[in-house]
Amino acid sequence: MDIAVKFKSVTTGPHPVYGFKTFHLGDFTFERDEYFTHIRWTTADGKPASHTMDAGDFLRALMRDVGWGFFYGWVNFDNVFGTTNHYKTVDVFAGTFNVNYKKAGVDLLQNFPTEEVRVTFVDMLEDWTNAGFDPYAAPQETGSPYGRKNGDNLDAVRRVRQLAERCVGLKDDLAMRTDGAGYPVNRAFADVPQDAPELHPEPGFENEIHAFNLFAYLSRSDVVWNPSFTSVVKHSYMCPTTEEHKLPIVHGNDRVEWFFQMSDEIVWDCGDKITAEPRARVVMKAGDMAAMPADCRHQGFSPKRSMLLVWENGSPQVVYDILEGRAPINPVSF
Ligand SMILES: [Fe+2]
Structure with a gap:
């Protein structure tokens, strides 16, 4: 039925x-x-x-x-x-x-x-x-x-993730193309080097081994505050994104979330998840890492378009482990 x-x-x-x-x-x-x-x-x-x-x-x-x-x-x-x-x-x-x-x-x-x-x-x-x-x-x-x-913009609001069939940059990938058919480098990342890593695959493996310049890749992201490229290994999700202006939501965590500031600067306002009262202000400069605990809410402000790597634990179980005390709210206790 x-x-x-x-x-x-x-x-x-x-x-x-x-x-x-x-x-x-x-x-x-x-x-x-x-x-x-x-x-x-x-x-x-x-x-x-x-x-x-x-x-x-x-x-x-x-x-x-x-x-x-x-x-x-x-x-x-x-x-x-x-x-x-x-x-x-x-x-x-x-x-x-x-x-x-x-x-x-x-x-x-x-x-x-x-x-x-x-x-x-x-x-x-x-x-x-x-x-x-x-x-x-x-x-x-x-x-x-x-x-x-006044009309609509269905192409924009119906945007869906572009799924890679294979490793990014291998044959038929669009985003890494530099011949004009791929995404252009954003105005804010005009200074990001576009060179690629050297590769020396054994003969016969040229179409199976690949590496790419993640900074060059992100410099071509056409949207902000949306994971531009995601790698998934079991429940470990690496989500590098490009950020400009403010995070349009105030994200309240049900699990720990890690940030690695890859370029430029983002200021985070952090508050209590339940009450909305302010808790901390975190200024992240290029190279800084921070973790958002499972009981906070946070909103970022990026004055210039910047690159941020968000590391998510996608486990469907971890939220209940935290709720029932089997996993910590804070990722590190000093
Ligand atoms: Fe978040």
Whole structure:
């Protein structure tokens, strides 16, 4: 018997002036006007509550939440609204992980099947993104998110990971090509050497042995705050990325996450995962390493496009090991 449930987004509108649809998910309502997104819900004692976000900030966060499949742990759009991934279901919340909203009793958290949230968020992203705005792009490299409904940008919001069939750089790989058919070097990485490692494979193995210049590779990434290239060895995920402007979400960890700053500089604001209260400010310069503990939230600011290697533990078990005390919250105890 087919027990798969098919979900459709629930909408009203479009708005007679702004042209955007209004979306409904459980007891949450999402509206967009020319500049802002308004999230509305009803508190436990029946009072109306709402939260307003800049439409550009909201769409950049929504793009990551959709594109990353709700990611690991918490995707806070800001310190009020966000999602928590339970890997088969997703919590959608407003104020639940903010000590003052909790104290005031004005928060709401509702759990949904992952597919129901995904369908709603994908449709919202597609309806609310105007022509010329790419939520994955650095703000200086794309158009404006603002204004009334004006077309769409489905190519950008439906972007999916390009999967390598073989090791990057081997025959038929597009990204490393320098003949104009691959990705161009980004303006911020014009000084990154494009030379390649020397290779001396035994005769007959020329198409099986390869190495490439990761800095040159990353200099060609066309998006920011999105893993540009990922290697997967069992549960060890190496995710080098390029970062410019701010991380569009405040990531709340359910496991330890390591950062290696490969170039330039990122400043991280770190806070308490549950209360949103500030905990630390981490200034990472090229060559620095840091680990984000499993009980923090963090948001990075990269004044110039920079290269960051994020090392994720993709184990489906580790989150429960941490919850039940079998694995540490902090990666190192001094
Ligand atoms: Fe993170």
